[in-house]
Amino acid sequence: MTDFFQFLVNGLVSGGIYAIVAIGFVTIYQVSKVINLAQGEFLMLGGLIAVTLLGTGMSYGLAFVLSVLMVTLIGMLLQRFVVRYGPMSNQISLIILTIGLSILIRGVASMFWGKDAYALAPFTSNEPITFSGISMAQQSLWVILAVLLLLFVFWFLMNKTLLGKKMYACSVNLLATRLMGINPNKMALLAFAMSAASGAIAGIAIAPLNVTSYDVGVMLGIKGFSAAILGGLQNPIGVTAAGFLIGLVEAFGAGLISSGLKDAIVFLLIIGVLMIKPTGLFGEPSVGKGGL
Amino acid sequence: MKTGLRFGVMSVLLVVILLVSACTGGKEVNSGVNGSLKIGAVFSMTGPNSPLGVPEKQAVEMQVKKLNQSGGFNGKPIELIIEDDKSDNTEAVKAIRKLHKTDGVVAVLGSSGSGPSLGMVEYASKQKLPLISMAAADQITNPAQSGIYKTPHTDIHGTKRIYQFLKEKGWAKVGILYDSNTYGSGWGKQLKKYAPEYGLTLVSEEKYGTKDSSMSTQLTKIKSSGAQVLIIAGTNPAPSTVVKEAKQLGLTIPIVSSHGSANKKFLELAGESAEGIYMVAGKLLIPDQLKADDPQTPVIKDFVTNYKESYLVLPDGFAGYSYDGLNMIIEALKSVDGDTSKLGEAIEKVNYIGVTGQFRFSKTDHNGLKEDSMVILQVKGGKYQLVN
Known part of the structure; x- marks a missing residue:
């Protein structure tokens, strides 16, 4: 029974990591109908910049804030100077453009930080939290906290503020949005900024759990993307739920069936769901101006 | 029209790609010093195996410099020709072919990874070119083939x-x-x-x-x-x-x-x-804690001191793998008085105490190490x- 709860805790922590990446995907998708496949690189940059800043003897809090700001700026620059000039009418080309960007960012990062992995100290003590035989790292708690916080902020922004409505309007009807006096470029810029910031926060929060290196974004990107697709790419809450689901299936699959098969089990589930419900678990049939 | 344009762009791209790859294939040929002893090496100096390939390259460069300062081999300078396989199997085979056909090396060291090494083994065994690999995979020397050896622990x-x-x-x-x-x-x-x-x-x-x-x-x-x-x-x-x-x-x-x-x-x-x-x-990881009566101790201490002097860092195991490989080639050449045609078989008889371990090859064992190393x-x- 202890094992069962331990798997549950492990699954929730991994799921939280996937959810936090998925939220980034959805934010950009909702506004510009672009799947930003460079999302994983924001996590990588967040973690590695934090490692470097901490290396200069800066305090943890300051390093955290500065890294998030720097990654946000990088995200905005990418939108302003690259994605904005991409082929606006063609989402597929834009997605391929983001793949190119992710390879570029990874290449530059591998030149700057090398191919070695780096360790980042946990936010608080390294002592595990133990409760009747079930243990978890204090850092895991921070990860889950970060997911919930980001989720709340994004949900509030998108559903309860005028700014959120403006952003959402861009994805529904670009022309009508323009006619209403909303600048879609500004909204897309904001979406990239938000998604880069959330990626950086996630990257710093999860780095202490294992290690971080120039290529850490690839796997996280794939898992986060899977969560975003499984959740239906529509709202942050749906993809968060899907992220946790993937984490739990992984943990129980590895725990109860076989650790060698855990990825196969997850992706079988995703394929199965998408065959039955192509819009994802929480997605509605697309009524907007297309997209994927 | 649009398709035509795209087709045009694609074909231009294709031509460029072909040209670029053709150019890298024919890299500059090291003009050998007359009468030098040429040894080839293929390491993964770029790509995912670069953490292995770079120290391997540094160790052999250091050793060749040292050997040449003390007169080279039988008065002939040793010329080391190093190629980068970019951690890629095909590149590794291209590199060993170039070393063999263009440079005419007597033996080859490499490569760092198991995949590239296995490709090179196939070429080397067909061409009867002695090869010592720095890679982990057991298949490189199992079954043992004439002239093919490897230095790392398995x-x-x-x-x-x-x-x-x-x-x-x-x-x-x-x-x-x-x-x-x-x-x-x-x-x-x-x-x-x-x-x-x-x-x-x-x-x-x-x-x-x-x-x-x-x-x-x-x-x-x-x-x-x-x-x-x-x-x-x-x-x-x-x-x-x-x-x-x-x-x-x-x-x-x-x-x-x-x-x-x-x-x-x-x-x-x-x-x-x-x-x-x-x-x-x-x-090699603990040069200072070795027992004094261990025959490897002086060899390791010597290597660590030299390496630290040359590169300011302590060597890791990978550096030792290529260092031992090069030294065994030299030892074997000494045993046959520089007759390179007998080199492949001669390595098998070499009794060499290296930084990785004591190498004792046999007909069936071309790794030559024991677990006590x-x-x-x-x-x-x-x-x-x-x-x-």
Whole structure:
């Protein structure tokens, strides 16, 4: 029974990591109908910049804030100077453009930080939290906290503020949005900024759990993307739920069936769901101006 | 019209790609000094295997310089021609062909990774070109082919050495956790194969993916399996994540890690979680703690001093692999008075004490090492300490 709860805790922590990446995907998708496949690189940059800043003897809090700001700026620059000039009418080309960007960012990062992995100290003590035989790292708690916080902020922004409505309007009807006096470029810029910031926060929060290196974004990107697709790419809450689901299936699959098969089990589930419900678990049939 | 334009762009791109690849194929040819002894080397200096290839290259460059300062080989300067295989199998075969056909080398060292090495083995054995590989895979020298050798310890040596240690400690119930890549699965196979021979029982067997962000579920299963010791087989950084998570999960059994993670990086990544972790490794990692009566001690000390002088860092195991390979080629050439046609067979008879271990080849064993050339270390106070 202890094992069962331990798997549950492990699954929730991994799921939280996937959810936090998925939220980034959805934010950009909702506004510009672009799947930003460079999302994983924001996590990588967040973690590695934090490692470097901490290396200069800066305090943890300051390093955290500065890294998030720097990654946000990088995200905005990418939108302003690259994605904005991409082929606006063609989402597929834009997605391929983001793949190119992710390879570029990874290449530059591998030149700057090398191919070695780096360790980042946990936010608080390294002592595990133990409760009747079930243990978890204090850092895991921070990860889950970060997911919930980001989720709340994004949900509030998108559903309860005028700014959120403006952003959402861009994805529904670009022309009508323009006619209403909303600048879609500004909204897309904001979406990239938000998604880069959330990626950086996630990257710093999860780095202490294992290690971080120039290529850490690839796997996280794939898992986060899977969560975003499984959740239906529509709202942050749906993809968060899907992220946790993937984490739990992984943990129980590895725990109860076989650790060698855990990825196969997850992706079988995703394929199965998408065959039955192509819009994802929480997605509605697309009524907007297309997209994927 | 649009399709026509696209087609045009595509064909231009294709031509450019072809041109570029053709150009890299015909890299500049090292004009050999007349009468020099040419030895070729293929290392992975770029790409994922570059952490292996770079120290390997540095070690042989250092040794060739030293040999040439003391007169080279039989008065002839040694010329080392190094190629980069970019961690790619095809590039490695191209490189060895170039070294053989264009440069006319007498023997080749390399490559760093198992995949590229296996490609080179096929070429070298067909062309009767002596080859010493720096890669881990057992298939390189199993079955043993004439003229093909390798210097690193294999997973069999590591497995036997760890099991010997477990037996001494009386830890009979073993949990194993290994990477599902070539390196880890090789270990998995050997760990399963040799456990009965040492009277050990594998109570739990788990795998992980090289890029997995968490292995805590596998560790949970091992924790409740009743294992008395955990063996991890993988290359960095995953083993450092495993020991971090083991601590967070309250897994208190001793952990032994394979030589794939035995370096400074592991200590740096795992931090305080590394304390108490056991590791099987070559002796090169602890030059200061070696026994004085060990025949390897002076060889290792000499190598470490020279390497540190040249590159300001301590050498790791990879540097030792290529260093030993080069020295064995020179030794073998000495034994046949520089008759390069007999070099392939001559290496088999060389009796060489290297930094990796004591090499004693036989007709069926072209790795030549024994498990006693590995040691068990433990991390204490952020440093590797010799245990036995």
